[in-house]
Ligand SMILES: [Zn+2]
């Protein structure tokens with residue numbers, strides 16, 4: 001079993017997350033959590049330039065004295081949004097309750113549904129699948145794991161191994177699909193088009209696999225940051241209509257389309273990260289080698305910093321405001337028969353372009 005060690009926690013902090021969150025709870029929670037107080041000095045030069053060291057140390061000390069509201073043990077997190085401090089064992093339970101509440105409130109998953117969870121191996125999808133497993137019996141739905149192997153050299157194999165481990169820890173059925181079976185991998189796509197090709201491929205394979213395996217719903221680990229980022233991008237490209245899709249559940253509108261749902265749409269990356277750390281679940285800390293800069297994520301964090309509660313209010317109000325039904329005109333792809341907006345679907349266009357190079 002992959003266990004999280006201190007060194008890897010910090011390599012993660014320093015690699016992709018830490019720069020974005022000035023003075024947030026990572027800085028004082030995680031070192032406390034891992035009992036590496038030296039880490040404070042390590043973290044300073046990177047991000048807390050404008051915060052006097054003294055204030056920071058006082059904050060850390062205050063935090064060390066904080067007690068879990070539920071059991072009085074040492075707290076590892078102080079959730080400002082919910083005005084509650086929690087320990088390592090009570091936080092996961094609290095998180096799962098939040099997920100359960102949202103699933104019920106927004107009818108994200110319904111009773112007796114067969115749910116296929118798309119798990120990439122990152123902190124968000126791993127926390128989603130673990131929380132779903134915890135509440136599965138109570139809400140009475142079936143649950144299995146799907147991993148899509150995109151064939152990215154030196155990256156995809158690691159992710160697949162992590163997801164396999166998570167599935168075995170949680171005692172869930174593991175399903176996998178390989179993009180290379182369609183004649184190409186993400187590495188074959190030219191740099192500029194990689195992210196869109198990756199999105200197209202994942203959506204296509206998720207839907208096709210879920211339908212072929214007779215699942216009712218595919219769930220993905222999109223977080224509130226993802227939803228807000230999509231919203232901004234849709235507005236900037238003038239595709240305002242697409243914002244209607246940014247809701248927690250999109251019901252199927254054709255027999256070829258499986259219902260899509262996002263059970264952690266109102267959770268944040270920080271909440272997810274803390275959850276997987278507390279639960280000691282394996283997860284990938286590597287950023288995708290092709291990933292673009294996280295500009296949007298950074299912008300969203302800065303808004304949250306100035307306007308606390310922004311993220312949650314945004315996604316929750318979006319979910320309430322958007323009408324769930326939308327009907328796009330669609331056809332069936334001439335090549336593969338899947339639902340498409342043009343004669344040949346985007347995935348087949350990719351296959352035609354990149355598979356023949358082999
Ligand atoms: Zn506790």
Ligand SMILES: [Zn+2]
Pocket residue numbers: 333334335336337338344345346347348349
């Ligand atoms: Zn097609």
